[in-house]
Amino acid sequence: MRKYPIGLQDFGNLRKEGFLYIDKTRLIYNLIDLGKYYFLSRPRRFGKSLLLSTIKEIFNGKKELFEGLWIYDQWNWEQRHPVIHLRFSQIDYKGLGLTAAISRELDFLAAEFGIQLREEDSLALKFRELIREVAKIGHVVILIDEYDKPITDYLEDIEMVEENRSVFKNFYSVLKDADEYIRLLLITGVSRFTKVSIFSDLNNLYDISLNPHYAALTGVTQEEMETSFAKEIVLLQQKQPDILGKLKEWYNGYSWDGTTRVYNPFSLLSYMGSGRIQNFWYQTGTPTWLVNLMKKQKVFDLENIHMGENALSNFNIEHLSPVPVLFQTGYLTIKNYNEETRLFELGYPNREVEESLTDALLSAYRNVFPGNDSMELTFDLANAMKNNDMSQMVKVLDVLLSTIPYDHRKAESESIFHIIVHLSFKRLGMDVRSEVHSASGRCDVLVFTKKYIYALELKLNGTAQAALNQIINKGYLHSYQLDPRKKIAIGINFSSGKRAVEEFLVEEFA
Template identity: 25%
Template sequence: MNTAIKKKLPIGIENFEKIRTEDFYYIDKTGLIKDLLYNWGEVNLFTRPRRFGKSLNMSMLKSFLDIEGDITYTEKLFNGLEISKETSLCKEYMGAFPVISISLKGVNGIDFAAARDMMRSIIGNEALRFYFLSESNNLNEKEKMQYNQLTAVDESNRQGFTMSDTLLMGSLKTLSMLLQKHYGKKVIILIDEYDVPLAKAFDNGYYEEMIMLIRNLFEQVLKTNDSLQFAVLTGCLRVSKESIFIGLNNMKVLSITDVRFDEYFGFTDKEVRELLEYYGLTASYETIKDWYDGYRFGDVHVYCPWDVICYCDELRFDPKVQPKDYWSNTSSNQSVRYFIENAESNTTKREIERLVEGEAVRKEIRQELTYRELYSDTDNIWSVLFTTGYLTQQGKSDDDIFNLVIPNQEVRKIFTRQIMEWFQDMTKRDGDTLNMFCDAFENGDAAGVEMYFNAYLRKTISIRDTFVGKYRKENFYHGILLGLLGFKESWGVWSNRESGDGYSDILVEIEEKDLGIVVELKYSEDSNLEAGCRQALRQIEEKNYTEELKALGLNHILKFGIACCKKRCKVMVE
């Protein structure tokens, strides 16, 4: 296929205008404009996980509504899209309002002073976009001075915008008042990623100061602002009204559980099928569905757009490329790791195991939390995982009680990786036991290896995905054993290394002891562990897995056959 004749895929592009003018593939989400304008509240908050198109939709809204654009150019941008069919709405709203549009994604300072400067910079630069206000005939001298204060910079030491804290807190309200005075029209406010400053402040220890700043900023621009037409905010979390939305009774919250606007964030199955057909990638549909579908917003099942676009972009040039966890690589996955590390009760550990196995866990979800509450107890972490996309709902909820599941293979991989890393960190804290475990291998002590390995299996959170084959189940035990044996820094430990007529599970070289170890693992579906061990030992012999160790000059070689089922194992040695 000649990829040059196809539209480019918009990887990481969140600018609607750029996508539409530079020949990028665009999945039409302009129906959101129609639904919003027919049923808007004075303040509208959309909460969705990261990488589900929030910023692109905000850019789309700005392009449609902003009075600053040339109307002919704006009509061309939206020509052929769903919203263009709504002629009366387009006539009333397209290019008809002054729009203040900011993203707080970049407010991530290591301390409050740095974060506050970033906030000044974001708002100050947006104010500079309306440079004509400084000479507007519709503003008096005092009002022009107010505008100049918003955009004043300290040129002597390049410290950026100089607005005071008081001015900063009222900056968006002041700017909207000046724009209304200039245009004679009320203003639309767009605030993308509103909760990022709070998350960063909580992580870095200046949460109280940031709460005060955001609370005052929002109260003035969203609550006591006569110049406001309506506002749209986006974020990952629905932060409790008690923290920053005090008294904001004009807010309409549209979360992942709402059926309204449910199809406008993320890709629907129909949209993914059309995309794959356009690029000639329909053969990869089942793989993409398995890895990147599974989220439920309202009544609609959706795919993660970031994943679909990234994978399709690679598939276009390499049809054999395997799916990757693109979404997880855009975050630290801190909430999953914290959840696993703090799953102290056996009940919670078993619930995590059930999730990884593909089952549902029934939990009460609190969609309004302060950042102080997020990790205050395990019950709240279920809510965090749900609202941020690591878990999704299955079926209908019963008030605040949801059946939670891991949405797809990508997120399941995040859980399994974090479980393995947690387990390895946990076992390393008890070096004496690890040394005795490794000594049992070195001494050919099958009973000792079996005893210690069974003890480790009882402690860990099992990864037994019921939707994968036997080989993938073996990978879990393989990964655990590989991490345990890797504790010995003087040992050479290899995984799936070519040896003889195949690839052995694990090879170990203990040079100072002139000793080599071959380990073959089997998962026993029928719990016949002894038969599994014998099968593993036969495979070592038939495939000649000892050849690589002999080539290293090792004269003594031990062959271990290990069979596992759930949290039990059997070990044999030759």
């Protein structure tokens, strides 16, 4: 058994205690050698804190910690720089308020350098004084971790968001005129929304979040995974020959340039520590407000989304748009980038995220919490689809739909049924598409399996015959006539009075 740094964020402790470290020092060297002011956005549990801790030890000249790593004989270890390391996850902004919490943290940091800051100064003046006094030792390295946490923790409290944002804007304004004192500034967080509203004065801040050169700065590439875990893989393959494919399906797939793909480091390390494929990352803190936001705006189909960089970077507190939030928080990733249109194609990064988020959405729409029955029901649905058992499929959909609250059924007409049916198939990892356009209309739901293509039309308080006729008359399956798979049209009518599937009709095509 090796020691895996699951949740470990301190580079010095990691190296001294003999934990596994996946060498990122070549990329780090390029980062600190080629520039000065950086901003990096990555999802939670993706190695941002460890990255900053590693940079801190480089500038502290702790050469012994880097023995065996790429940078060991590439760096001038005699040239040291003082490091101001601000970690917003560790300050008590909830108990003290943001201003008081930052002020206290600045005092702690100053004490590390033997500096006494003036208590009567404003927050900005204290920060400026700290930078200038520390710079007497040498050009300062400023590392700011989770800069946005005091804002993202209050996304359901706009007044608190605005208050903390105002504090931050004043606090960070000091950095604009501190160029002569700074060797390196690196700010990390999850969101990119405050880059404009908080760092508007800091116009030389280089956002490398989508820069292809730093796409693998955090996360674990396939090559790194197979090299770092070579011994484990040999043992795992003896029990499960296809384990590499399984791990890739479940935990790989994150990309910030559309080309380089990385594993979620927390999930990969957690798997290596347990030897069991399961949900790791999602369980560490998916906010309820995000699922509720998706439900409120009826966002449920998260594949083949196309968006430009400006829209992708948007995180407007007053008018939150789910897709940019989902991307920045790690529930969506870049699948491809079109150089000509300059549009990014987004989708789920891997099965872990897809299955977990779909399950949470399905529970939210059905008003069933914590949704423990979803796995059992969707397993039954999978068997029905596999065996082309339409009666069983409809029975499962009937149970899934029967829990919809009355106010949803009354207010949202057919849309709520459409969404739940889509999510039910998506929960199985199936290729499911909604509102698919044809020459004469839009099919509610299309489901593709190895042997079948299913077209489903859903009616509320109508007739199954009308639903079936719509599929046939509007040629929803016509586009797939050359496909060798069997085509099946299914018309379903749901009665709001009975809260049940009232009838369904099926017609097969060769």
